[in-house]
Amino acid sequence: MPKTTFYNLSATRRARIEEAAIDEFCKNGLRSAVLNNIVANSGIAKGSFYQYFENLEDLYAHVLTLVQKRKTDLVASLETPNSIMDTFGYLRWLIQISVVFMLREPRLAKIEQRDFVDHPVINSIDPETGERISGDGRFHALLTQGVLHDDLATWVDTDMAAYVLNLIANLIAPYMVDRIGDKASSLADGSVDIAYDPLVQALFDNLMDIIEAGIARDPQIRKDFYSK
Amino acid sequence: MPKTTFYNLSATRRARIEEAAIDEFCKNGLRSAVLNNIVANSGIAKGSFYQYFENLEDLYAHVLTLVQKRKTDLVASLETPNSIMDTFGYLRWLIQISVVFMLREPRLAKIEQRDFVDHPVINSIDPETGERISGDGRFHALLTQGVLHDDLATWVDTDMAAYVLNLIANLIAPYMVDRIGDKASSLADGSVDIAYDPLVQALFDNLMDIIEAGIARDPQIRKDFYSK
DNA sequence: GTAGAATATGACCGATTAGTCATAAAAGGA
DNA sequence: TCCTTTTATGACTAATCGGTCATATTCTAC
Numbered sequence: 001m002p003k004t005t006f007y008n009l010s011a012t013r014r015a016r017i018e019e020a021a022i023d024e025f026c027k028n029g030l031r032s033a034v035l036n037n038i039v040a041n042s043g044i045a046k047g048s049f050y051q052y053f054e055n056l057e058d059l060y061a062h063v064l065t066l067v068q069k070r071k072t073d074l075v076a077s078l079e080t081p082n083s084i085m086d087t088f089g090y091l092r093w094l095i096q097i098s099v100v101f102m103l104r105e106p107r108l109a110k111i112e113q114r115d116f117v118d119h120p121v122i123n124s125i126d127p128e129t130g131e132r133i134s135g136d137g138r139f140h141a142l143l144t145q146g147v148l149h150d151d152l153a154t155w156v157d158t159d160m161a162a163y164v165l166n167l168i169a170n171l172i173a174p175y176m177v178d179r180i181g182d183k184a185s186s187l188a189d190g191s192v193d194i195a196y197d198p199l200v201q202a203l204f205d206n207l208m209d210i211i212e213a214g215i216a217r218d219p220q221i222r223k224d225f226y227s228k
Numbered sequence: 229m230p231k232t233t234f235y236n237l238s239a240t241r242r243a244r245i246e247e248a249a250i251d252e253f254c255k256n257g258l259r260s261a262v263l264n265n266i267v268a269n270s271g272i273a274k275g276s277f278y279q280y281f282e283n284l285e286d287l288y289a290h291v292l293t294l295v296q297k298r299k300t301d302l303v304a305s306l307e308t309p310n311s312i313m314d315t316f317g318y319l320r321w322l323i324q325i326s327v328v329f330m331l332r333e334p335r336l337a338k339i340e341q342r343d344f345v346d347h348p349v350i351n352s353i354d355p356e357t358g359e360r361i362s363g364d365g366r367f368h369a370l371l372t373q374g375v376l377h378d379d380l381a382t383w384v385d386t387d388m389a390a391y392v393l394n395l396i397a398n399l400i401a402p403y404m405v406d407r408i409g410d411k412a413s414s415l416a417d418g419s420v421d422i423a424y425d426p427l428v429q430a431l432f433d434n435l436m437d438i439i440e441a442g443i444a445r446d447p448q449i450r451k452d453f454y455s456k
Numbered sequence: 457g458t459a460g461a462a463t464a465t466g467a468c469c470g471a472t473t474a475g476t477c478a479t480a481a482a483a484g485g486a
Numbered sequence: 487t488c489c490t491t492t493t494a495t496g497a498c499t500a501a502t503c504g505g506t507c508a509t510a511t512t513c514t515a516c
Contacts, residue, residue, distance in 0.1 A: 005462080005463070008462090008463090028257070028259040028260070029256070029257065029259070029260070031256040031257070031259070031260035032256070032257070032259035032260040034502085034503075034504095035503080035504060035505090036502080036503075036504085044464085044465090045464060045465040045466055046465085046466070046504085046505080046506095047464065047465050047466065047505095047506080047507080048463080048464055048465070049505095050504095050505070050506080051462095051463065051464075055504080055505085056504080113345050114342075114345060116345075117341050117342060117344075117345045117399075120399055120402045120403065121402050121403050121406040121407075123406070132407070134403070153441070153449075155434070155437065155449070156434070156437075156438060157431065157434040157435075159407070160403065160407070160431060160434060160435060161438065163400075163403045164396060164400070164435075164438075167395055167396065167399055167400075168392060168395065171345075171348055171395055172391075172392070172395075174348045174349050175348065175349050175362070175388065175391045178349040178351070179349075179360070179387070179388070203385065203388060206383070206384070206385040206388060207385075207388060207392075209383065209384075210384060210389065210392075210442045210443055211442065213381070213441055213442045213443070213447075214438045214439065214441045214442030214443075215438055215441070215442075219441075221381075221383070233492080233493070236492090236493090262472085262473075262474095263473080263474060263475085264472080264473075264474085272494085272495090273494060273495040273496055274474090274475080274476095274495085274496070275475095275476080275477080275493095275494065275495050275496065276493080276494055276495070278474095278475070278476080279492095279493065279494075283474080283475085284474080
């Protein structure tokens with residue numbers, strides 16, 4: 001946990017330090033991060049660093065909270081999903097958020113991914129039901145709602161499904177980017193997000209069809225199939 | 229690439245070095261591995277190390293090939309899947325292999341996972357068809373066969389599906405182990421593989437049902453559902 | 457303006473690192 | 487046996503590391 005002096009800093013100085021830390025940690029993780037690089041790149045004295053943090057590990061923990069914060073900010077910046085959005089529309093939105101995050105904040109996403117592999121199984125226990133909750137709880141909550149709304153097949157193990165969906169959300173983005181390669185349209189100016197590229201959306205459609213076919217109670221794609 | 233002197237070594241000496249290298253690399257990856265630990269733990273002189281390898285990176289590359297080799301050995305050691313096994317039986321077998329590998333060789337699996345996150349998108353091009361092949365090709369080949377045998381839904385993007393299945397195979401094991409926790413049966417002596425624990429198999433059944441429902445042309449679970 | 461508290465600084469230190477090299481030991485061929 | 491080639495060794499070096507601390511600067515309250 002950063003010391004209070006860190007929070008007393010001006011926003012710009014704090015941002016410079018955080019920026020340098022992100023740069024360093026995204027390269028090869030905590031263990032091989034070099035403090036000298038961080039202080040050099042942020043333009044502060046090494047002694048100052050120790051006024052703000054106990055050590056590198058302390059800074060790393062702070063960066064991990066930053067990752068979550070920036071992701072939350074991203075969610076807030078995009079329009080809230082329509083309340084009448086159904087389970088699978090919302091699921092698509094959740095996964096797409098992760099992809100957009102990786103495209104907009106590749107360094108933070110890298111840090112998050114590494115952390116994910118080092119601690120792939122994060123879970124908590126629901127205090128009311130005593131039920132296991134995998135991941136950060138977003139997918140678990142969604143699937144639980146999906147069950148209540150009769151949108152999900154009853155035989156699906158929701159906690160495992162939540163884990164797998166979290167897995168996909170975390171690591172599908174680099175595939176999509178690589179898959180469409182330089183065929184991405186209208187990205188030269190960088191103003192249009194690659195996540196909204198038609199080719200990526202087509203891949204997304206396919207992915208969501210597979211997921212829906214996999215866990216929905218009454219998947220549209222199967223109805224289409226059976227009706228043919 | 230190791231120098232020829234390394235291959236001239238006795239098998240036991242070579243094994244000692246590889247063992248120490250695996251121990252070191254599985255902890256925190258290449259960048260933070262410490263050569264002194266490896267030479268100390270393998271009981272060789274530091275000077276000797278440089279007779280065998282150019283540097284740490286060279287050794288790391290060798291360990292990565294070791295990972296693949298041991299995985300291949302594991303596949304060979306388990307009975308070959310029945311030739312009449314169908315697409316999804318074979319798919320289950322493929323995923324299960326990855327889980328067994330992680331349970332039997334956790335250090336190698338850890339190294340592989342880290343490598344996977346650092347280079348999540350590995351792909352090659354089929355020389356005949358010019359088609360893209362994601363991952364190590366096993367899942368891609370299986371799905372391609374599945375399409376030919378009419379076992380897969382035609383609308384499924386096979387390369388993306390191969391990527392996702394590879395993802396699941398690589399990272400589902402820690403979930404399953406944590407999920408069943410200490411409820412694992414008859415494992416005290418370590419003679420029975422946790423992968424064959426009934427609880428794990430039940431989870432596997434569920435996972436495979438989801439996957440089959442997701443990508444099969446005519447999923448059994450859906451037929452069951454519709455027949456009810 | 458001034459005193460005292462809070463913050464900033466970078467030279468410095470001891471520890472640790474990858475890599476070198478002179479020398480010793482072992483192996484091999486005659 | 488003796489000479490040559492190959493292999494083994496660990497003390498050593500130069501560079502780099504995290505962390506400290508005496509000192510300088512800035513801020514705050516009156």
